[in-house]
Amino acid sequence: MTEELPPSGNEVDAITDAVLTASRLLVGVSAKSVAAVAGPISLPQFRLLVALSSRGPLKLVSLAELLGVNPSTATRTVDRLVGAGWAERNSNPESRREITVGLTGSGRDLVDRVTEYRRREIAAIVQRMPAHRREGLVEALQAFTEAGAEPPARTSPYDAGLTQWD
Amino acid sequence: MTEELPPSGNEVDAITDAVLTASRLLVGVSAKSVAAVAGPISLPQFRLLVALSSRGPLKLVSLAELLGVNPSTATRTVDRLVGAGWAERNSNPESRREITVGLTGSGRDLVDRVTEYRRREIAAIVQRMPAHRREGLVEALQAFTEAGAEPPARTSPYDAGLTQWD
DNA sequence: ATCCACCGTTGCATTATGCAAATCTTGCAC
């Protein structure tokens, strides 16, 4: 924080702060979007819906792994989502020991509305940026991301800006 | 607007994806740092410690507000942190209806170790970036942040990359 | 002196979470 750091400490700090601040902004947008559109659903539940939306129907274990939670947690969250009519369990004819969890029409609809809202919010911010700086953003972030050896941003549960921490 | 279409849909999408991917990377770093250093503490609890670390002792209501949770949640989280020896309640001589919550030595130590770890991880990533792109990152992110009318990155609970959502 | 707003806590209900055990299914070895 405020202690002395190695040589390039100042530059690294500047980048760290810049990224974290931007991240914070995005987090706010995401939370606002869910609250505005999805009303009475918890974040963990919505996160599960987003996972299903981006990956299609999944068996329970895969879903739990993707979300980084215990299978028992996933089971019970699915229970609640099924109860609310947003998700459904389907038995797998291939293997009776597995089930697949998928979105219902209204579940898909919910995710779509939140996503749409969020994209509009972000677009509004981006459009307030001086045009010449937008290009720099994408390039620099890609460089940052590549340096972190992180896979490219395909649509994923993180796409809603909703991970379990941060 | 200066452009005709909300057109830059592709550009906006590209930026959105880039930022979200970078954010995801950061989130991973944060979670890894807490897990690596802090062992048996939950993320909400750690987040509270970070808040105290950056803002100094706070009264309970301010703390709850800063974290975006109900005062009752803050009360009980503080209970647990006090029990674990990381935080302490102090009566305020000025006003007997308020208390202040602060870090203990070991609480401060915990936060410092995690922060140090996280900074090193980020620094390692930044140092793998081509130097000429680092400057672009800071500038572009600042433009993005300003466009979002978000306050500058002062040290805050978010500094640990730990908000309640995202 | 009274009233009222604010503070922290507690009771209650629900959700989130992990670990461990139980149940059922599958695949494979023999």
Next chain:
DNA sequence: GTGCAAGATTTGCATAATGCAACGGTGGAT
């Protein structure tokens, strides 16, 4: 084909996180 190990899902149990509502203490304004 029997039996067993491994896998998938669920359930039991315990604890944490969370919000709302209510309560008792405090302090300021009138």
